[in-house]
Amino acid sequence: MNKVFNFYPGPATLPQPVLETARTELLNYRDSGMSVMEMSHRSKPIENVIASAEANLKELLKIPEGYRVLFLQGGATSQFFMIPFNFLTKDQTANYVLTGSFAEKAYKEALKTGSAHTAASTKEEKFRSIPKLEDISVSDNAAYLHLTSNNTIYGTQWQQFPQLSIPVVADMSSDILSRPFDVSNFDLIYAGAQKNLGPAGVTVVIISEKLINISAQAKLPDMLKYSVHAEKDSMFNTPPTFPVYIVNLVLEWIKENGGLEKMAARNQEKADMVYQVIDQNPDFYQGHAISDRSLMNISFRLPNEDLEKEFVHSAEKVGLVGLKGHRSVGGIRASIYNAMPVEGCAALAAFMLAFRKTH
Known part of the structure; x- marks a missing residue:
């Protein structure tokens, strides 16, 4: 086989053992007589896959009590608007640290919902660094602070994260699981899987019970409420079962490799x-x-x-x-x-x- 080294930013390379396991199980998943892609999301094997993926992620990231793991659709891009929809009220201001294109996109989506404030930015220097923690200026009545932990286009990455009294939200699409960090410093973490976690088609959300309770008060369609997805264990609608299956294999590969x-x-x-x-x-x-x-x-x-x-x-x-x-x-x-x-x-x-x- 003519295997290349894949340096694409996403969808990106997957671990070879993961691909080999998926190939072995593709036609007949663990003697079920079916492919995992054919199974009902209400079936026991798929329920086990989703439960296993949540447990593995909690173990690897040492996620404390009081958080849920959700497997959603729509990519990180959908999180750009779901977050202000759920947590930005009329008398509050969303705060954003602008360190690259995706941070700017998230900020622009928040502006469509309500008031948004630039807490720090490195745009003037063409996003060639991350703002210093002391340069982050949070507005009054802040609903949350949003940051992007790694910037795929510009090649910068947060080395330390702010610890604030308001909720901190992070887009970790391109560096989640690449290093240890303290999940308790955040109230919501989201990541499109296709860069460092699995294939395109599923977005992982780690969310505190505190924000789930706030979400429950939002007047939104059910599909846009984190509280509904948490209540239904990521199965409010048919979840992206095959991508979650691959994510779980990636999580197991990380565990096996230290x-x-x-x-x-x-x-x-x-x-x-x-x-x-x-x-x-x-x-x-x-x-x-x-x-x-x-x-x-x-x-x-x-x-x-x-x-x-x-x-x-x-x-x-x-x-x-x-x-x-x-x-x-x-x-x-x-x-x-x-x-x-x-x-x-x-x-x-x-x-x-x-x-x-x-x-």
């Missing part, structure tokens, strides 16, 4: 390989992030666009795919989520050195 501490160490090792080439060749490779560099997405430029096009084309020839940077930044972007093997980053670093030498 949990979040091992993931964090391996992710640091992988990122160091690529950043070292950038840092040692500043005349040829220029990283976009000037601080708070991401361990998940590495964005960098070459001396000119023609060289960047040639870099991407030449990399594809040797099995390094998905390296073209986002149109808003240009250049090169390497997405090296949990499932990217160390060998993939070593191959990219070697290619970068060889390309530098010949150009």
Whole structure:
């Protein structure tokens, strides 16, 4: 099989053992005589898959009592409006830290619902860093503070999170499960699965009972209320059963490979390989992030666009795919989520050195 190293930002690479297990079980899930894709979401095997995924996530993230895990649809994009719909009242203001495109999109959705305030922003410096905690200015009557933990386009990542008396909400789509962190600092965490957690089609939400109770008071269609999804154990409507099944396999793979501490160490090792080439060749490779560099997405430029096009084309020839940077930044972007093997980053670093030498 002609297997490549997949550096696409999402949908992204999945662990090889997960794909192999899914292939083995695809036609006949655990002697049921059916594929997991064919089963009723009310059947015992699917109920067990969803319960197992919630339990595995709680174990890996050490989620304390007083939180629920939901498996929803609509991607992280739907969370952009569901959050203000549920938690932003007329006499309150939503607060947002703007660190990239997706943070801005979430902020713009909140403005459609009510009052929204920019608590901090690095837009003027083209999102090349994360604001310092002391520079975050929360408004009066704040409903919540929203942040994006990792910025896939710009290659920056929060190293420390704010601890506030108001609810803190985080979009962790691209770095959830990549490192340990304290869930109790947040009241709601959401993540589209297709970057670091599984395939496209399911969004994981970790939400406090406090916010579930607030959601129950919102005058919204049931499909938009977190309280309804929590009451129905993520089965208010037919959930995305196959994506949740794959997410559960990914969670089991992380557990088998040492949990979040091992993931964090391996992710640091992988990122160091690529950043070292950038840092040692500043005349040829220029990283976009000037601080708070991401361990998940590495964005960098070459001396000119023609060289960047040639870099991407030449990399594809040797099995390094998905390296073209986002149109808003240009250049090169390497997405090296949990499932990217160390060998993939070593191959990219070697290619970068060889390309530098010949150009």
